[in-house]
Amino acid sequence: MAIAQHPRGINAAMALQPWSQRIGSQRCWIWRGWQIRYSFWRTVPENRGRSPLVLLHGFGAALEHWRHLMPLLAQDRDVYALDLLGFGGARKGSAEFGVPLWTAQLSDFLNLVVRRPVILLGNSLGSLVCANLGQDPKNRVEAIALMSVPDVAQRQAMLPKPLRPIVNGLERSAMQPWLLKLIFRVARRPFVLKNWLKLAYPSWPDIDAELLAIVQAPTLDQDAAQAFVALSRRVGQPGFAPPMATVFAKMPCPILLLWGEQDRFVPVAIAPQLAAVNPRITLKILPGLGHCPHDEAPALIYELFSQWLEGASEL
DSSP states (O other): OOOOBOTTSSBHHHHTSOGGGSSOEEEEEEETTEEEEEEEEOOOGGGTTSOOEEEEOOTTOOGGGGTTTHHHHTTTSOEEEEOOTTSTTSOOSOOOOSHHHHHHHHHHHIIIIIOSOEEEEEETHHHHHHHHHHTSGGGOEEEEEEESOOOTHHHHHHSOGGGHHHHHHHHHHHOOHHHHHHHHHHHTSHHHHHHHHHHHOTTOSSOOHHHHHHHHGGGGSTTHHHHHHHHHHHTTSTTSSOOHHHHHHHOOSOEEEEEETTOSSSOGGGHHHHHTTOTTEEEEEETTOOSOHHHHOHHHHHHHHHHHHHHHOOO
């Protein structure tokens, strides 16, 4: 008998399960005094010798964002998903947010929890963290797949050096905590979030209640407003993220670069420029998809990822 399929290409029965059952077993991990949440899904016994896969979500998302893709990936290998500090189920508050901090978090997670050579898969902000960690061969990253890579540092590079301190100072002074908290209270309302999600998901005619709940829930956590203020004041400032072209050029492992053709947050036009800096990069442009292809078309991403791994090496 044929198995009914969800319109997004996943098993219909699986799609009806609560998302908490589609992200594996959840655990808490204390990192530098902060409570961090992660999940893991053990694969079938015959595949447990393969390198595990670690998933990193994007800005404003959480490990639930992998709810459709994680069960597919877990058919082939152990899979972990991690909440970055300040997002998802991780503790909220004020910190020196930025790619260096999240890279240190991921590095310690791999060393203390996973403790094996890994494959990384990141989306948006998570892709910056994966790439930054993967450029150092000592981190035992065997392959990396990245989706929609925002080159945050590119804007800084475009400013003339004498003007950078002035522009950065003016922007920081304009981002007063009281104003940012007001923006946060408005931005987390369901109808506002829904409009932002429509921009991120051009292939979806409707934003379902499940996705909306996943994105909104962390904004209601204690000290979520403090985290938003700290993040807003750090994004775009020097040191938040390294230039991605520089990072990509150093990466020693195979790299898969996936980019939605309809991405409205990070234009697909920069994808070929990034791919050109390293011969180990395989670029795939995804027609009709936007900023979150793993959630828009999980079956397609699983197929492309699996085919690429088979061709890259025996991982």
